[in-house]
Amino acid sequence: MPEKQKGVLLRKDSVKTTKLKVGLGACGIAAGANEVYNELVRYVSTKKIPVMVEKTGCIGMCHNEPLVEIESEKEGRILLGNITQKNIDTIIDEYMEKQTVNPKYIVAGSDYITEHDGFFKKQVRIVLDNCGRINPESIDEYIEMNGYKALHHAIKNMTPDDIIDEVKKSGLRGRGGAGFHTGSKWNFTKQAPGDEKYLICNADEGDPGAFMDRSTLEGDPHAIIEGMTIAAFAVGAKLGYIYVRAEYPLAVKRLEIALDQAREHGFLGSNILKTSFSFDIRIKEGAGAFVCGEETALLASLEGRRGLPRIRPPFPATSGLWDKPTNINNVETYANIPRIILNGSEWYSSHGTEHSKGTKVFALAGKINKGGLIEVPMGITLREIVYDIGGGIKSGKRFKAVQMGGPSGGCIPESLLDTVIDYDSVTRTGAIMGSGGMVVMDEDTCMVEVARFFLDFTQQESCGKCTFCRIGTKRMLEILERITRGEGVKNDIEHLEQLALGVKSGSLCGLGQTAPNPVLTTLKYFREEYEAHINERRCPGGQCKNLISYIIIPDNCVGCGVCLKNCPVNAISGEKKEPHIINQDICTKCGICMDSCKFDAVDIKR
Amino acid sequence: MKDERIMKIIGRYEADAGMLIPMMQDLQAENGYLPPEQLRVLSKKLKVPLSRIYHVATFYSSFRLAPKGQHEVTLCMGTVCYLKGAGKISEAICEEYSIEPGGTTSDRLFTLQAVNCVGACALAPVMIVDGKYFDGVSTESALKIISGLSLEPATGTAEVEAGG
Ligand SMILES: Cc1cc2nc3c(=O)[nH]c(=O)nc-3n(C[C@H](O)[C@H](O)[C@H](O)COP(=O)(O)O)c2cc1C
Ligand code: FES
Numbered sequence: 001m002p003e004k005q006k007g008v009l010l011r012k013d014s015v016k017t018t019k020l021k022v023g024l025g026a027c028g029i030a031a032g033a034n035e036v037y038n039e040l041v042r043y044v045s046t047k048k049i050p051v052m053v054e055k056t057g058c059i060g061m062c063h064n065e066p067l068v069e070i071e072s073e074k075e076g077r078i079l080l081g082n083i084t085q086k087n088i089d090t091i092i093d094e095y096m097e098k099q100t101v102n103p104k105y106i107v108a109g110s111d112y113i114t115e116h117d118g119f120f121k122k123q124v125r126i127v128l129d130n131c132g133r134i135n136p137e138s139i140d141e142y143i144e145m146n147g148y149k150a151l152h153h154a155i156k157n158m159t160p161d162d163i164i165d166e167v168k169k170s171g172l173r174g175r176g177g178a179g180f181h182t183g184s185k186w187n188f189t190k191q192a193p194g195d196e197k198y199l200i201c202n203a204d205e206g207d208p209g210a211f212m213d214r215s216t217l218e219g220d221p222h223a224i225i226e227g228m229t230i231a232a233f234a235v236g237a238k239l240g241y242i243y244v245r246a247e248y249p250l251a252v253k254r255l256e257i258a259l260d261q262a263r264e265h266g267f268l269g270s271n272i273l274k275t276s277f278s279f280d281i282r283i284k285e286g287a288g289a290f291v292c293g294e295e296t297a298l299l300a301s302l303e304g305r306r307g308l309p310r311i312r313p314p315f316p317a318t319s320g321l322w323d324k325p326t327n328i329n330n331v332e333t334y335a336n337i338p339r340i341i342l343n344g345s346e347w348y349s350s351h352g353t354e355h356s357k358g359t360k361v362f363a364l365a366g367k368i369n370k371g372g373l374i375e376v377p378m379g380i381t382l383r384e385i386v387y388d389i390g391g392g393i394k395s396g397k398r399f400k401a402v403q404m405g406g407p408s409g410g411c412i413p414e415s416l417l418d419t420v421i422d423y424d425s426v427t428r429t430g431a432i433m434g435s436g437g438m439v440v441m442d443e444d445t446c447m448v449e450v451a452r453f454f455l456d457f458t459q460q461e462s463c464g465k466c467t468f469c470r471i472g473t474k475r476m477l478e479i480l481e482r483i484t485r486g487e488g489v490k491n492d493i494e495h496l497e498q499l500a501l502g503v504k505s506g507s508l509c510g511l512g513q514t515a516p517n518p519v520l521t522t523l524k525y526f527r528e529e530y531e532a533h534i535n536e537r538r539c540p541g542g543q544c545k546n547l548i549s550y551i552i553i554p555d556n557c558v559g560c561g562v563c564l565k566n567c568p569v570n571a572i573s574g575e576k577k578e579p580h581i582i583n584q585d586i587c588t589k590c591g592i593c594m595d596s597c598k599f600d601a602v603d604i605k606r
Numbered sequence: 607m608k609d610e611r612i613m614k615i616i617g618r619y620e621a622d623a624g625m626l627i628p629m630m631q632d633l634q635a636e637n638g639y640l641p642p643e644q645l646r647v648l649s650k651k652l653k654v655p656l657s658r659i660y661h662v663a664t665f666y667s668s669f670r671l672a673p674k675g676q677h678e679v680t681l682c683m684g685t686v687c688y689l690k691g692a693g694k695i696s697e698a699i700c701e702e703y704s705i706e707p708g709g710t711t712s713d714r715l716f717t718l719q720a721v722n723c724v725g726a727c728a729l730a731p732v733m734i735v736d737g738k739y740f741d742g743v744s745t746e747s748a749l750k751i752i753s754g755l756s757l758e759p760a761t762g763t764a765e766v767e768a769g770g
Contacts, residue, residue, distance in 0.1 A: 025725075026724065026725035026726050027725065027726040027727075027728055027729055029739065030724070030726035030729050030732060030739035030741055031726075031729055031739075031741055032739075062726070062727070062728030062729070063728045065728070065729065206722075207723070208683070208684040208685050208722035208723045209684050209685030209686050209723055209727060210723065210727075211723065211725030211726075211727065214725045215725070246666075246668045247721060247724065247725075248725075284627075284628070285628070285631060286666075287627055287630075287631065287666030287667075287668045287669060288666045288667035288668035288669075289665060289666050289667065290722075301627065303624055304623060304624045304625060304626035304627050304662070305658075305661075305662065306661055306662055306665040307665065307666075363727060365686045365727035365728055365730070366685075366686055366689060366727075367689070367690075371727060371728035372728055403685065406685065437685070439685050439686055439689065439727075441689065445689060450689075453685070453688055454685075457722070463665075566746060568698075568702075590694060590697070590698055590745060591691070591694055591745060592698075592744075592745050592746050595744040595745055595746050596744075596746055
């Protein structure tokens with residue numbers, strides 16, 4: 001930006017000193033990154049080592065947490081994985097002395113080729129560009145990465161219509177699941193009559209196998225604030241809310257810090273950047289209800305009531321919070337905005353396919369070698385994600401399916417692995433793009449049980465307002481429970497299908513309308529598993545307790561006695577150094593013997 | 607005495623009934639649960655019917671109407687943790703301590719909470735005990751961790767505390 005303004009201070013020490021950055025996202029912390037960070041701070045200060053220790057957000061390689069990145073002008077960047085409180089001191093000593101690191105800790109680096117490189121190669125980082133690179137609690141670092149430049153440009157050089165046009169041209173579609181065109185949505189709110197308008201960021205992230213929004217909130221909170229402020233300027237809102245899921249305390253903390261910093265720097269609050277435009281943001285924490293991710297339920301919850309959805313229209317764009325025009329977008333949608341304004345719609349739409357532009361962030365997890373937070377260009381295939389980025393299936397097992405879209409989505413089988421990631425292609429499989437949960441399943445997964453799991457979830461989360469969703473999901477769940485218990489009866493599959501179609505078409509909100517998807521897709525692609533349960537009383541995935549038995553393979557058993565000692569019901573017997581046996585009449589199939597056996601001698605008979 | 611605290615919370619939000627949920631969240635943060643007598647005060651002061659307060663309290667899963675145990679054991683039941691055996695772990699804990707998911711042991715040693723995805727799927731199954739994360743737990747290790755709990759409050763080490 002040409003003129004000097006408050007806040008755009010470039011830090012002089014940029015990369016001059018060596019920086020050690022500890023990834024303190026949710027998985028990092030779970031894996032012990034706080035302990036690593038504390039130890040680093042302690043060690044560096046007692047030994048007076050001339051480096052800066054910093055916090056950063058999720059680096060994305062969750063399978064190698066805790067991660068520490070060394071960044072120096074001379075050596076470039078080196079990413080270290082599986083760091084612990086114990087090994088960090090020696091690593092630092094070695095690096096300071098010889099500028100080298102034991103290769104077993106290196107997962108990536110500017111001058112290194114490692115087995116992990118595939119993980120990053122096929123990714124394109126737009127939304128996650130700053131995640132794991134900057135300190136999310138420092139506005140200066142955000143500004144250094146061109147932060148708040150887009151806001152400046154938008155407010156000073158563009159009209160609201162210019163901004164909406166630019167977003168329309170970029171082709172950005174809502175990342176909350178449904179994929180509605182963001183520019184058009186903004187236009188509806190802008191056109192709606194009334195002076196009092198609101199802007200909401202949906203950070204409820206309810207999908208029980210996904211953490212993309214959380215990582216963005218924790219890793220780059222200013223990008224969301226900047227995106228929201230630009231949107232507010234475009235639609236004419238003066239007050240915004242970020243509705244954050246109850247389980248995300250760290251995200252709330254970082255957002256609060258970021259909001260204060262933005263206000264101090266004049267990027268938020270009254271007279272933003274000394275113009276007549278004023279806008280402020282408040283945080284509201286959810287209280288634990290999946291349905292509150294649905295926009296009309298979210299509004300009810302924001303107003304202090306039960307989160308019950310209502311029929312649309314009217315859409316929030318014309319009648320939202322306190323019946324005023326309200327624009328609601330997802331976290332990732334807003335995080336894209338500053339980049340689109342800064343680099344232009346043409347640049348943005350050069351990524352992706354004809355009808356789905358840009359990138360999509362996924363939380364890749366499950367029975368995969370390299371799980372983590374990834375961002376890929378639209379148009380990449382599922383196979384590339386699972387094998388090239390994710391490194392294939394764990395322990396050499398066979399791929400069975402990938403679940404996309406959580407409880408509203410579906411399971412995509414091996415035969416469709418070449419499906420490309422874009423809204424339309426994914427929808428054609430029966431799954432949905434969803435908000436970005438991607439769970440990989442292997443041969444040891446029972447697809448009927450998976451369907452039961454998701455239906456149990458939606459049935460519990462159904463708000464109870466409409467009959468199809470409240471009772472329909474209950475009846476479907478009962479059938480699925482019966483099948484997984486090994487008590488399925490002849491017409492169960494047909495009844496499931498009938499109910500599924502009823503619930504889909506008769507429910508009031510998206511929760512019910514999509515709840516049958518996990519059942520419908522598993523019925524479509526894995527029907528034989530349902531039939532095996534019902535007709536042969538057999539669970540091919542080896543998960544349904546009543547249909548399997550744990551057995552000891554005599555050839556592998558060395559008679560160490562560990563399983564015998566651990567069995568809570570004393571179902572195992574055998575002499576020392578002789579193969580043991582499990583008494584099937586006593587066994588409760590808890591699986592502890594299998595967990596505790598070091599010789600792979602316990603197997604499941606399917 | 608107790609009324610004073612709830613009055614403070616109400617004051618914090620300028621007695622705005624639209625802020626009912628944040629007030630209840632603060633009340634729970636202070637007490638560990640929503641004490642009925644304080645909900646009655648809340649209802650009177652905000653002029654919101656008590657039935658509506660309960661309507662809200664029973665809808666959201668994070669509100670609890672009974673005190674919890676000394677320790678908090680949170681088991682992730684998200685898709686990935688479930689796929690990797692969290693269901694079996696939960697069953698084993700419930701059987702060992704004769705409780706239901708969400709319940710508290712009769713000696714109030716701990717409350718077992720289920721939560722949907724704590725955002726650490728790559729480390730599944732995840733269990734959180736008093737704010738400390740344990741990753742890749744098995745039935746065996748989970749039971750062992752819980753058996754180490756005693757009836758004095760232990761302090762967690764992790765920065766984040768996940769609630770259910
Ligand atoms: C049951 C249900 C749950 C939802 N959960 C979320 C959520 O957690 N996060 C989100 O952004 N959108 C969620 N949505 C979609 C929202 O209703 C809404 O479409 C979205 O926030 C709009 O933002 P976008 O246009 O940027 O995608 C959910 C929808 C339904 C029906
Ligand atoms: S499913 Fe347990 S951490 Fe995500």
